Amino acid sequence: MPDLLQIGGLTEVMKARLESAFTIRQLDAFEPEKITHVMTNGHDGIDPELMASLTNLKLISSNGVGYDAIDADTAARRGIYVTHTPNVLNAEVATTAVLLMLACYRELLRDDAYVRSGTWDTEGNPPLTRSADNQTVGILGLGRIGHEIAKKLAPWNAKILYHSRTKKDVTYTYYDNLTAMALDCDVLICITPGGPSTHKIVNKEVLEALGPNGTLINVSRGSVVDETALIEALQSGALGWAGLDVFEAEPNVPQALRDLSNTVLLPHVGSATVETRAAMGALTVDNLLQHLKDATVISPVPECAHL
Numbered sequence: 001m002p003d004l005l006q007i008g009g010l011t012e013v014m015k016a017r018l019e020s021a022f023t024i025r026q027l028d029a030f031e032p033e034k035i036t037h038v039m040t041n042g043h044d045g046i047d048p049e050l051m052a053s054l055t056n057l058k059l060i061s062s063n064g065v066g067y068d069a070i071d072a073d074t075a076a077r078r079g080i081y082v083t084h085t086p087n088v089l090n091a092e093v094a095t096t097a098v099l100l101m102l103a104c105y106r107e108l109l110r111d112d113a114y115v116r117s118g119t120w121d122t123e124g125n126p127p128l129t130r131s132a133d134n135q136t137v138g139i140l141g142l143g144r145i146g147h148e149i150a151k152k153l154a155p156w157n158a159k160i161l162y163h164s165r166t167k168k169d170v171t172y173t174y175y176d177n178l179t180a181m182a183l184d185c186d187v188l189i190c191i192t193p194g195g196p197s198t199h200k201i202v203n204k205e206v207l208e209a210l211g212p213n214g215t216l217i218n219v220s221r222g223s224v225v226d227e228t229a230l231i232e233a234l235q236s237g238a239l240g241w242a243g244l245d246v247f248e249a250e251p252n253v254p255q256a257l258r259d260l261s262n263t264v265l266l267p268h269v270g271s272a273t274v275e276t277r278a279a280m281g282a283l284t285v286d287n288l289l290q291h292l293k294d295a296t297v298i299s300p301v302p303e304c305a306h307l
């Protein structure tokens, strides 16, 4: 059986399916020239030096949709497939975005703490919150997940604006400039890929354009937002609220962000439900098994689609 190098975690279901076709090797015990397949995830990716040492590598199957931790251009040049798990997590990540937005608007954490601490009993009702209805929501990255977020916001009667590299055939309002969109929206939801082209595109200027009544939601990658500028804007009141599922140096979250009461913070759980992780794991394994069978894959990243 061919050697599969495992990077990151694996569920029992995935392991059982993979063991029927591969010998699974761990990072501390493998022979580089014997590895033909790698299984990893969006967070761990694969170290470029490690990838270069795997001279017989044919496929890197990543469990997750974002693949900025994998050098897909180099892989494609070497004729190595990179696959990921698009679509099966769209609804879940969109739910996480909406959840964060609602939690910010309705001060879910503050009011939960209000009840638990007994303050309701001693001080009466808490201050009013803001309605999440009828807001103008700017989506940064109207791709597979971005579209799903727009659809999920319909019951809140959101007006949808979007910024992406290209204009889409949709009724939502397109902005070719991110700062201009931030000026016009109440909520900015980030759902682009990570990587050099989106590195800190949500900068001081964009955050200040979003403004004191604005809410930033990030369910993409921590690298998309300038975290230092974000902290300063939240501290000074230049930005109102932030709901964050992703951070620059996960799992390290700056104390300053944790100290702020106008943030809702999640440990990168956008797709982390039993159901969605099972679907992602199944697709990750399906790509590996299909490649073994007929040298094709189900869901290559765009850089490798021509292989």
Ligand code: A2R
Residues within 6 Å of the ligand: 065, 066, 067, 086, 087, 093, 140, 141, 142, 143, 144, 145, 146, 163, 164, 165, 166, 167, 191, 192, 193, 194, 197, 198, 219, 220, 221, 270
């Ligand atoms: O290529 P376009 O015009 O459709 O724009 C894509 C947009 N995008 C950008 N927008 C502005 N500036 C950029 N430099 C830039 N680069 C990409 O992000 C597209 O509208 C969206 C990405 O959509 P999909 O490729 O369909 O990705 P999906 O499945 O929605 O996932 C997005 C990301 C993942 O890469 C993970 O980082 C995260 O969500 O879970």
